[in-house]
Amino acid sequence: MGVIVLIQPVQPVIVSIKIGETNHEYRMVSLSETELEISGSDYLEKDSKVLFFAKYFRGNAVIREIQFVQYCFTYKMDIEDIQFQPGLIINTRL
Numbered sequence: 001m002g003v004i005v006l007i008q009p010v011q012p013v014i015v016s017i018k019i020g021e022t023n024h025e026y027r028m029v030s031l032s033e034t035e036l037e038i039s040g041s042d043y044l045e046k047d048s049k050v051l052f053f054a055k056y057f058r059g060n061a062v063i064r065e066i067q068f069v070q071y072c073f074t075y076k077m078d079i080e081d082i083q084f085q086p087g088l089i090i091n092t093r094l
Contacts, residue, residue: 007031018051019044028054029074033082036061039074050077056085 013028015038026040036052044050048063059082067074 013054013056016053017044018053019048026075031057034079036077036079037074038077039072041072043073044075049080052077058083 008030009028015026015028015036017024017026017038024040024042024044026038026042029037029039031037038052044063044066046063046066049060050063051060052058059079061077061079063075064078065076
């Protein structure tokens with residue numbers, strides 16, 4: 001098994017989530033090769049299949065875990081497919 005790279009933004013990264021025709025905006029908490037973690041105020045159902053879009057990446061995932069603390073939902077998603085912007089160089093030390 002290879003090394004899993006975890007990216008945690010130093011500045012807010014907005015991630016748009018689309019389920020059906022509905023769009024929601026969240027902040028990215030972290031991103032790895034297999035998992036996307038986001039937080040925001042809108043509720044989404046566990047096990048929902050979602051499309052996600054951000055400035056440097058997009059893909060699809062399934063909501064695996066939900067936490068609710070102080071009026072904020074945090075979602076952990078299993079990434080099924082992700083595409084990064086062509087030519088993007090990721091600094092893993094961010």
